[in-house]
Amino acid sequence: MMQLEQFIKTHGEELLRLAYTYVKNKEAAEDIVQDVLLKAFEQHDQFRGEASYRTYLYRMTINRSTDYLRSWSYKNTILTEKFQKLIKGTKSAEQEVLVLSENRTLGEAVLNLPVKYREVIILYYYKELKIDEIAEMLSCSDNTVKTRLRRGREKLKQTLEGGAWDDEFSSEKSY
Template identity: 40%
Template sequence: MKPNPLQNQTYDYREEQLKRIIKQYGESILRLCYSYVKDQAKSEDILQDTMLTVYLQMDNLREKQAIKSWIYRIAINKCKDYLKSWHYKQIRLSQMLTFTASSNEKSIELKLIIQDETEQLIQEIMKLKPKHREVILLFYYEELSLQEIEQVLGINSSTVKSRLYQARQLLKSRLEKTGGSTFGR
């Protein structure tokens, strides 16, 4: 099969344009990302993810003059997505608890309480019916979007939302009954 010369031209053009974009906006986008996430390594990851999105969506940009605002919007959305992610929230909670524990004389006791509550939460999740357990695990632990869960499970989005709501309510009531865990408060 012969290679398509137009594909190579498009690829070369897009690659050259991306190089110009990175040279022109890379540092400012990196600073912007850092101002959101306060972590150099994660800022670099988000910058890279932003530039990949720019490269893949470059042909969809309608107004070439608006490229700066378009790139900034992509970067900001990626930062916000990261800040909303379960992974980020767990890291922040862990850092806060570590700081609290290290500054507190009862740090061993606090660590044991946290470990006990985490184990309790996991046990309660595993006791849920499979239809509730799977949406909790996919949403919070696998960090899939509602649309991705819909595709994975082959159910419509309203069913995903309903099951997620029901699972949260079940977990909340079970945790309150078993000793008033601080999860979810």
């Protein structure tokens, strides 16, 4: 049991942040990461080593997150939250945390991007993965990742126009 605890400490927080960027719900992200870590731990000896273990865990988390986004429970949760907001007129706990964050404007802008742009922005800037690692993880070409990064930055710039974050995304980061 001690090995499982160490496995969770090593990978849990990073995967939780990744899952949250997809599902935008803390509890759902925790469930996803729990599933991924348990499955990865149980099947650790079946890892083929074709990619880094970190990339393998990211891919599992991304796949599980997108499965969740396609599920009926997610769609039902979103509908319920919209009705609650209409009735209460208040923000969810996750939104309040973002409002209190000093990077809330950028965080909200990134989370509001379409998934294909959001994932490359997060993997490149926040997880500091290389273009080829992202391409491998997302099963697409390097050029597709570069295009999505460029378009994602453009969308962020449009969203943040006139904000304090213009300078950060207006200059191209070298590939």
